[in-house]
Amino acid sequence: MSDPGIEALSRKANEDDQAACPVTLVVSGNMVTGHIVGQGTFEADTSRMVEMAREQASDENGAVDAMSGLVSAMMEAVGDDESAEYVHVSVQEVMTGAEAIHLGGSVFRFRASEIEGFTIGTVETKEG
Numbered sequence: 001m002s003d004p005g006i007e008a009l010s011r012k013a014n015e016d017d018q019a020a021c022p023v024t025l026v027v028s029g030n031m032v033t034g035h036i037v038g039q040g041t042f043e044a045d046t047s048r049m050v051e052m053a054r055e056q057a058s059d060e061n062g063a064v065d066a067m068s069g070l071v072s073a074m075m076e077a078v079g080d081d082e083s084a085e086y087v088h089v090s091v092q093e094v095m096t097g098a099e100a101i102h103l104g105g106s107v108f109r110f111r112a113s114e115i116e117g118f119t120i121g122t123v124e125t126k127e128g
Contacts, residue, residue, distance in 0.1 A: 001084060002112035002113040002115060003115065003118065005118070006023075006025075006036075006087060006112055006115055006118050007085050007087075007112055009021050009023070009036050009087075010036055010085065010086070010112065011039040011090070013041075013088070014038045014039050014040075015038075016062055017038040017041060017107045018038040019037075019038065020035040020036065020037050020041075020065065020090065021035060021036045021120065022034075022035050022120065022121050022122045023035065023089065023118055023119065023120060023121070023122070024119050024121060024122055025087075025089065025110070025115050025116075025117070025118045026115070026116040026117040026118070026125050027036075027110055027112065027114055027115055027116065028116075029096075029116075030095065030096045031094070031095040031096075031123070032089060032091055032094050032095075032108070032110075033091070033092050033095070033122040033123050033124075034089045034090045034091040034092045034105070034108075034122065035089065035090045035092075035094050035122075036087060036088065036089055036117050037088050037089065037090050037107060039086070039088055040097075041088060041090065041107055042107045042109055043067040043075055043118050044089075045106065045107035046075065046107070047071075047075075049067050049106075050067065050071050053067065054068065056067065058061060061097055064123075068114075085111075085112040085113070086109050086110065086111060086112060087109075087111075087112050087115065088107055088108070088109055088110075089107065089108050089110060090105045090106070090107050091103045091105070091106055091107070091108050092099070092104065092105060092122060093123075095123075113120045
């Protein structure tokens with residue numbers, strides 16, 4: 001079962017793709033801080049990552065083209081999946097134990113039922 005508050009934030013972000021709400025989530029025992037964004041932002045970020053890989057590879061690299069086809073198939077399946085509620089988060093940091101992993105805004109897709117807790121707002125870690 002997932003929290004109706006987090007599902008409402010996710011639905012609103014999907015309705016208005018410009019919306020972004022700062023959150024801190026607990027997912028599988030790890031603290032994740034970032035912004036809830038719409039599925040459109042997740043799709044755009046995934047497409048951007050494929051294009052970056054294409055630019056970094058040589059023109060003769062068939063693996064990038066194959067990956068692009070796989071990602072396109074995945075995105076089509078993602079758009080058709082109504083079996084579960086998902087939350088898309090532009091992740092700034094993942095805190096696991098005492099260590100923070102800085103991700104700088106990659107968009108992650110979480111199954112809403114796997115989020116163990118949340119709060120509005122992000123947290124910052126300081127090295128010291």
